[in-house]
Amino acid sequence: MKDTDWQDYSLATQAIRAGHRRTHEDEHSMPIFATSSYVFGSAEEAALKFTGKVPGNIYSRFTNPTVNAFQERLALLEQGERCLAFASGMAAIMAVGMGLLKAGDHVVVSRSVFGNTVLLFENYFGKFGVEYDFVSLTEPVEWEQAIKANTRFLFLETPSNPLIEIADIEALAAIAHRHGCLLVVDNVFCTPALQKPLALGADIVVHSATKYIDGQGRCVGGAVVASEEVIEKSIYPYLRTGGATMSPFNAWVFLAGLETLALRMQAHCDNAFALAQWLEQQPGVEKVHYPGLKSHPQHELAKHQQSHFGGVVSFELKGGKDKAWKLIDSTRMLSITANLGDVKTTITHPATTTHGRLTPEVRAAVGIKDGLVRVSVGLENIDDIKLDLARGL
Numbered sequence: 001m002k003d004t005d006w007q008d009y010s011l012a013t014q015a016i017r018a019g020h021r022r023t024h025e026d027e028h029s030m031p032i033f034a035t036s037s038y039v040f041g042s043a044e045e046a047a048l049k050f051t052g053k054v055p056g057n058i059y060s061r062f063t064n065p066t067v068n069a070f071q072e073r074l075a076l077l078e079q080g081e082r083c084l085a086f087a088s089g090m091a092a093i094m095a096v097g098m099g100l101l102k103a104g105d106h107v108v109v110s111r112s113v114f115g116n117t118v119l120l121f122e123n124y125f126g127k128f129g130v131e132y133d134f135v136s137l138t139e140p141v142e143w144e145q146a147i148k149a150n151t152r153f154l155f156l157e158t159p160s161n162p163l164i165e166i167a168d169i170e171a172l173a174a175i176a177h178r179h180g181c182l183l184v185v186d187n188v189f190c191t192p193a194l195q196k197p198l199a200l201g202a203d204i205v206v207h208s209a210t211k212y213i214d215g216q217g218r219c220v221g222g223a224v225v226a227s228e229e230v231i232e233k234s235i236y237p238y239l240r241t242g243g244a245t246m247s248p249f250n251a252w253v254f255l256a257g258l259e260t261l262a263l264r265m266q267a268h269c270d271n272a273f274a275l276a277q278w279l280e281q282q283p284g285v286e287k288v289h290y291p292g293l294k295s296h297p298q299h300e301l302a303k304h305q306q307s308h309f310g311g312v313v314s315f316e317l318k319g320g321k322d323k324a325w326k327l328i329d330s331t332r333m334l335s336i337t338a339n340l341g342d343v344k345t346t347i348t349h350p351a352t353t354t355h356g357r358l359t360p361e362v363r364a365a366v367g368i369k370d371g372l373v374r375v376s377v378g379l380e381n382i383d384d385i386k387l388d389l390a391r392g393l
C-alpha cells in the first residue's frame, strides 16, 4: 500500500502498518538500511537527485529508508504533513530554533519546560542575539502580554514535568496566531496516542523518541512534525547541513516502539491513575499531582484535550527532602533514574536531580518543593508498584 492509503485508518493500525514500503525482497518486517550512501544510475541522475528535482536517496545524513519509514509513520500519528527525525529530542528542539530564528528575534517559553530546553534558549540562542521570556504554562494572559513585535514562536510542554500541569493548547494557538507567531508543543509526555497538538491548532510538534516512543529505555532520538512548508523551508535545510541525524538502527527500534505505543500508553495511564488514587489516601502524602484526579486544577482541560491522563505522577511528602530520600531509598524494585516513559517504573527526586541546577528561589517559584517525588509509572503489576512505595511511606 502507498503511504497515503493509511490516512483513514485508526492510530493503532497506522502505528503498526504505515511507513514501511516493502522492497523487492518481500520482507515482512522493516529492515535496517545500514548504508551511508546510495548509487546513481548515471551522472545525470546523480545531478538531478542532488538538486532535489528528482526524489531519491542520496546520503544518509538526510535520506535513509529506515529513518524515512519512522518519519512517515510518526507524521501520520501526529496528523502532520511531514516529520523529520533527529539524533535526540534536544537536537529536534535545536533544529526548530536554528531553522526559524535569527538574531533579534524573540521567543516566549513556558517556565516549566525540560531543563536543557531552558539552557538551550538561555545559553545558546541567547548567545546569538535571540531574546526570550519565560512565562507560566497555565496563564494564557501572561503569554499574550509577553508577545512582542519580533516574537517568532511560543514554546511549551504539556503536561509539564514534574508537576504535571496542563496548558490550553487551543487557547495558546489562538493567541499565537492572532500575533502572527507559531506555537511549538513538546508532546513527549502524552505522545500522539493521548494528545494531538497539531489538531488542536499548534504549528510544530517536537518529540524525544527516547521516552514513550521507544518505551523500553534503549535508544536516544527525537523528531519534529509540522506542515510541508515549515519542514521544507526551515527544518530540512538545517538537518541536511547541521547533521544531527537519527541513525537507521535507532529508527528501527523506534518503529517497533510505535507498533505497541497505543497499547502501552493505555496500560501506563491505567497504572498511573490507580497509583495516583492510592497515593491520595496515604497519610504521609501531602498532595498528589495527576490530571486524572478531581483535585487537579486543570482536570477538566485534561479531559477535553487528552484521551487519557498520562503515565507520570508526582506527589509531595510531609517532611520534605529527608522523607523523600527515605522513600526513594526504601524501594527495592523501582529504578532510581531520571528517565521516563519506560516499561520499568522509575522514581526521581526532582529538587536534587533534574531541577537541582535551579536556585532554591526559582524552584520555589515554579512550585518544586523539597518533598516532591516523581514516578514514571511502568507496566509492572500495580500491586507490586504500590507495595514497593508502601515500604517507605
Ligand SMILES: *Cc1c(COP(=O)(O)O)cnc(C)c1O
Pocket (backbone or CB within 6 Å): 088, 089, 090, 091, 114, 157, 161, 186, 188, 189, 207, 208, 209, 210, 211, 220, 221, 222
Ligand atoms: C527527555 C526530554 C527531552 C529531551 O530529549 P532527549 O532525547 O533526552 O534529548 C525534551 N523534552 C522532554 C519533555 C523530555 O522529557
